[in-house]
Structures are given as structure tokens and as C-alpha cells.
Amino acid sequence: MIRVLVADDQSLVRGALTALLNLERDITVVAECGNGHEVLPLIQAHQVDVALVDIEMPGMNGLEVAQAMLQAQTSCRCLIVTTFGRAGYIKTALRHGAQGFLLKDAPPEQLAEAVRQIHAGMRVIDPAMRDQVLLSADSPLTPREVEVAREALSGADTRSIAATLHLSPGTVRNHVSSIIAKTQASNRFEAARRARDNGWL
Structure with missing residues (x-):
């Protein structure tokens, strides 16, 4: 059984x-x-x-x-x-x-x-x-970018993401820029949504 x-x-x-x-x-x-x-x-x-x-x-x-x-x-x-x-x-x-x-x-x-x-x-x-x-393509996101994208998807701003993930705001901005480039999106929320829809988060 x-x-x-x-x-x-x-x-x-x-x-x-x-x-x-x-x-x-x-x-x-x-x-x-x-x-x-x-x-x-x-x-x-x-x-x-x-x-x-x-x-x-x-x-x-x-x-x-x-x-x-x-x-x-x-x-x-x-x-x-x-x-x-x-x-x-x-x-x-x-x-x-x-x-x-x-x-x-x-x-x-x-x-x-x-x-x-x-x-x-x-x-x-x-x-x-x-x-x-x-x-399908494998996820291009790094583990840290996945964490940032998840926070962005919830609507968190740069300062909130930085506090949650214990990063500097500048580092968060760098990750967000990378995520936007990799997903070919126009802003952080669209990038996070595309990452989610691709099953990368």
C-alpha cells in the first residue's frame, strides 16, 4: 500500500x-x-x-x-x-x-x-x-535577484527591500536594474511579474 x-x-x-x-x-x-x-x-x-x-x-x-x-x-x-x-x-x-x-x-x-x-x-x-x-529557457536570475524580485512583486520600494534583505539601497537598485534588463521589462513591478509568470520566483 x-x-x-x-x-x-x-x-x-x-x-x-x-x-x-x-x-x-x-x-x-x-x-x-x-x-x-x-x-x-x-x-x-x-x-x-x-x-x-x-x-x-x-x-x-x-x-x-x-x-x-x-x-x-x-x-x-x-x-x-x-x-x-x-x-x-x-x-x-x-x-x-x-x-x-x-x-x-x-x-x-x-x-x-x-x-x-x-x-x-x-x-x-x-x-x-x-x-x-x-x-523554455532556464532562469537568468541569481538567487539574490530572486529575493529582490519577490519583494518588488509585493509592492515594496527600494528602502523597504533593502531593510528586509539587509542590503544597501544602492545594491538593491543594482539588482533591480539587472532584473529589468534580464526580463526586458520597463519597470521593477513589470520585471517581477514577468519573472513570476516564467516560474522563476
């Missing part, structure tokens, strides 16, 4: 995924949560084999959860299940340790099969996204 955790902040989606998986004879959902911070403790408490993780969650997003699972060296494998079909997200998820990436509109049988394949040690990418992943 494959022991599964479902992590999604939308209770209706979480319940639907759980109900679908529990219909399978070889899969059982042993834990659910709606906050990224709950995932690792639940994996350890319930001996989870495969964690289904949404990207947009409070506490820690799905990409951060995948990275935390990798760093914790847990034997549990991570399947990102999301509505956000962005090639950059898939590349980031795989780089952070996820073994699979599936869109929420995938057929139920595809979800169950993805769980089985990941449990068996394989890697799964949603068929609708494979070509897009192969053709």
Missing part, C-alpha cells in the same frame, strides 16, 4: 484529491494539511511514501517544501500538483528535489498512475507540459 499525504490550502481540492486516491486499491491517504510548514512533521509521523504538494500554500510554498524534503533526506517522494502550468516552475521543482509535476486538471487515472510511478522511483512530468519544459 502506497501511503500518501495531500497538502493543499483549498479544502475542497484537498478533499477531492483524497477521495480520488482512496478509491485505488493500492493507495491510501494517511494525512492531509493546508500549510506548507505541516508537511515534514506529517511525513515523519505517518511514514508517508509520496507527498502531493500544491505550489501556492501559506507558510511554505510547494517549491520550498520540496527543497526542505530534499535537505531533510526523507525517503518520501514529492509530487507537485498545481494549477500553475509554468515551465519555470517545473524546472525549479525538479531542481529542488521534486520527482514529479502534474496539473490539477489531469484525469484521475493519470494522478494515481503518477503516484505509482514516483513511488517506484521514476520521474513524472505532465504530458501537456513536456514540450514547453524542453523549449
Whole structure:
């Protein structure tokens, strides 16, 4: 029996995924949560084999959860299940340790099969996204530029970003200029939005 955790902040989606998986004879959902911070403790408490993780969650997003699972060296494998079909997200998820990436509109049988394949040690990418992943460019942003872009996306000004990231305002301005150039945008907010839409944040 494959022991599964479902992590999604939308209770209706979480319940639907759980109900679908529990219909399978070889899969059982042993834990659910709606906050990224709950995932690792639940994996350890319930001996989870495969964690289904949404990207947009409070506490820690799905990409951060995948990275935390990798760093914790847990034997549990991570399947990102999301509505956000962005090639950059898939590349980031795989780089952070996820073994699979599936869109929420995938057929139920595809979800169950993805769980089985990941449990068996394989890697799964949603068929609708494979070509897009192969053709997409890798993120040109440095880790620090990603942090600055995330702050800019929230509407923070240079001084606020500098205070949050413990940088000088001049350094923040340099990072912002670089982000604008790399995304070919006209201002910081547009640059941050393009970075987000490409799945680079």
C-alpha cells in the first residue's frame, strides 16, 4: 500500500484529491494539511511514501517544501500538483528535489498512475507540459535577484527591500536594474511579474 499525504490550502481540492486516491486499491491517504510548514512533521509521523504538494500554500510554498524534503533526506517522494502550468516552475521543482509535476486538471487515472510511478522511483512530468519544459529557457536570475524580485512583486520600494534583505539601497537598485534588463521589462513591478509568470520566483 502506497501511503500518501495531500497538502493543499483549498479544502475542497484537498478533499477531492483524497477521495480520488482512496478509491485505488493500492493507495491510501494517511494525512492531509493546508500549510506548507505541516508537511515534514506529517511525513515523519505517518511514514508517508509520496507527498502531493500544491505550489501556492501559506507558510511554505510547494517549491520550498520540496527543497526542505530534499535537505531533510526523507525517503518520501514529492509530487507537485498545481494549477500553475509554468515551465519555470517545473524546472525549479525538479531542481529542488521534486520527482514529479502534474496539473490539477489531469484525469484521475493519470494522478494515481503518477503516484505509482514516483513511488517506484521514476520521474513524472505532465504530458501537456513536456514540450514547453524542453523549449523554455532556464532562469537568468541569481538567487539574490530572486529575493529582490519577490519583494518588488509585493509592492515594496527600494528602502523597504533593502531593510528586509539587509542590503544597501544602492545594491538593491543594482539588482533591480539587472532584473529589468534580464526580463526586458520597463519597470521593477513589470520585471517581477514577468519573472513570476516564467516560474522563476
